[in-house]
Amino acid sequence: MTDFHRSKHSTGKRGVDISGKIAFLEKNVLDEITLNHIISQWEFPEQEVIRLSKRQFLMPGFIDTHTHASQYPNAGTGMDLPLLDWLNKYTFPLEQSYSSLSFAEKVYPIVVNNLLRSGTTTAVYFATIHLESSKYLARLVKEKGQRGFIGKVNMDCNSPENYIESLDNSVKSTEEFVKYVLNLEKDEGRENGSRLVYPIITPRFAITCTSQLMNSLGLLAKKYNMPIQSHLSENIGEINFISELFPHLPDYTTVYDHHGLLNEKTIMAHGIHLSSKELKLIKERNIGISHCPTSNFAICSGVCNVRQLLDEGIKVGLGTDLSGGYSKSILNAIRNANIASRVVFMASSKVDDKPLNKSFPHLTLPELTYLATMGGAELINLDKIIGNFLIGKEFDALLIDPDACQSPLDIFDDLEDIERIFEKFIFLGDERNLKSVYVKGKKVSGTDLESMNLREKELLKNLSKLDGGNCHLCNPNS
Ligand SMILES: Nc1nc2[nH]cnc2c(=O)[nH]1
Numbered sequence: 001m002t003d004f005h006r007s008k009h010s011t012g013k014r015g016v017d018i019s020g021k022i023a024f025l026e027k028n029v030l031d032e033i034t035l036n037h038i039i040s041q042w043e044f045p046e047q048e049v050i051r052l053s054k055r056q057f058l059m060p061g062f063i064d065t066h067t068h069a070s071q072y073p074n075a076g077t078g079m080d081l082p083l084l085d086w087l088n089k090y091t092f093p094l095e096q097s098y099s100s101l102s103f104a105e106k107v108y109p110i111v112v113n114n115l116l117r118s119g120t121t122t123a124v125y126f127a128t129i130h131l132e133s134s135k136y137l138a139r140l141v142k143e144k145g146q147r148g149f150i151g152k153v154n155m156d157c158n159s160p161e162n163y164i165e166s167l168d169n170s171v172k173s174t175e176e177f178v179k180y181v182l183n184l185e186k187d188e189g190r191e192n193g194s195r196l197v198y199p200i201i202t203p204r205f206a207i208t209c210t211s212q213l214m215n216s217l218g219l220l221a222k223k224y225n226m227p228i229q230s231h232l233s234e235n236i237g238e239i240n241f242i243s244e245l246f247p248h249l250p251d252y253t254t255v256y257d258h259h260g261l262l263n264e265k266t267i268m269a270h271g272i273h274l275s276s277k278e279l280k281l282i283k284e285r286n287i288g289i290s291h292c293p294t295s296n297f298a299i300c301s302g303v304c305n306v307r308q309l310l311d312e313g314i315k316v317g318l319g320t321d322l323s324g325g326y327s328k329s330i331l332n333a334i335r336n337a338n339i340a341s342r343v344v345f346m347a348s349s350k351v352d353d354k355p356l357n358k359s360f361p362h363l364t365l366p367e368l369t370y371l372a373t374m375g376g377a378e379l380i381n382l383d384k385i386i387g388n389f390l391i392g393k394e395f396d397a398l399l400i401d402p403d404a405c406q407s408p409l410d411i412f413d414d415l416e417d418i419e420r421i422f423e424k425f426i427f428l429g430d431e432r433n434l435k436s437v438y439v440k441g442k443k444v445s446g447t448d449l450e451s452m453n454l455r456e457k458e459l460l461k462n463l464s465k466l467d468g469g470n471c472h473l474c475n476p477n478s
């Protein structure tokens with residue numbers, strides 16, 4: 001039996017309290033009497049008790065540790081080229097469009113709404129080099145109630161003529177951006193829990209940043225105690241170019257280290273083709289790797305050996321890497337991380353002499369779920385605040401309804417227990433199963449009618465006409 005309380009106005013430490021923190025958890029509540037007793041114990045003014053039906057369950061919200069909000073319009077297109085050509089032909093021309101704030105105003109709301117709807121309660125975003133559009137993205141993420149790390153991208157060399165900054169301007173506008181984002185929540189007292197949006201220093205990658213720029217960004221990150229994100233060892237052509245640009249340095253990871261960009265708050269996307277020396281350095285600096293399997297497959301960058309990263313004790317989270325990755329959904333990233341880990345195993349010599357049993361070294365369902373939640377929280381240094389449902393953490397959660405309208409899951413009562421239903425949701429489910437999405441205890445998205453806009457309601461009405469519409473979503477009177 002599952003229930004949870006949300007308080008709209010209580011300052012008391014109960015249920016999910018006013019600051020969005022989890023105040024209590026009760027296990028094994030099997031009957032109505034005990035349930036009602038608990039509810040009365042934790043009573044608080046204007047409480048909202050949300051009762052989950054038979055097969056509904058809660059899980060921690062998804063954390064996308066690497067996505068390019070600006071590339072969303074290209075998602076699902078342009079998979080015919082490898083990284084550097086792909087950047088030049090498709091990606092840089094699109095990103096250039098954000099020099100116009102009104103372009104950003106058209107795209108970014110769609111991005112944030114859709115990420116929330118697919119269960120991404122926290123996203124680590126790349127915007128573009130443009131200050132005003134990047135500020136707008138930060139404002140929007142906060143307004144929509146998503147947790148987010150927003151990066152104004154830096155690039156001052158090896159970039160197109162119309163999509164490049166001067167060194168001076170890049171550093172100045174980044175500092176202005178950082179101050180702007182830090183100020184966004186200055187009026188909100190810390191009794192309201194953690195902040196929602198953070199700035200993150202974002203040198204695009206070492207190909208498009210001069211040494212001076214990387215050094216300055218490293219210092220800026222230090223000055224404001226900020227996280228850093230970039231790309232590392234994604235593609236062989238990229239790695240070869242790096243060794244041409246930095247012949248005096250032994251490898252790609254050292255390039256970033258040399259410029260003061262590696263610390264325990266650094267997130268590097270991809271990390272596919274790393275040498276053992278680089279892995280050692282990554283572990284030493286305690287940086288995290290954002291594993292972006294959909295992108296790695298889609299633009300043929302390679303297959304990341306996540307088991308090896310985990311065995312080395314390196315922090316790993318999942319990223320969609322829109323639009324190198326075509327899907328905005330972390331569920332999709334989980335599925336591709338699963339396939340990637342099996343490809344690594346099958347390509348290894350061990351495949352012939354190991355039976356398909358429990359010691360099979362591909363990623364397990366608990367591990368995949370961890371990467372999408374707590375693993376991501378560790379990467380962004382919010383593991384004390386989100387990532388699971390320990391008491392005192394903030395309630396970033398998904399209310400999953402396996403029986404939702406048009407659900408892609410088929411549940412056979414006689415066969416299923418909660419573990420199987422959860423597994424089916426992870427591998428077959430989609431946003432139709434996300435009845436509610438909560439960030440810091442506040443509902444920010446969901447499939448039920450109250451959270452829909454007019455267009456969505458209209459769409460559902462039409463669906464119900466086609467379908468006969470007997471479910472509570474298609475037909476609220478049923
Ligand atoms: N996948 C990906 N890799 C990059 N490396 C540098 N920029 C990018 C980007 O936008 N996407």
Ligand SMILES: [Zn+2]
Nearest residue numbers: 068231269321
């Ligand atoms: Zn990327």
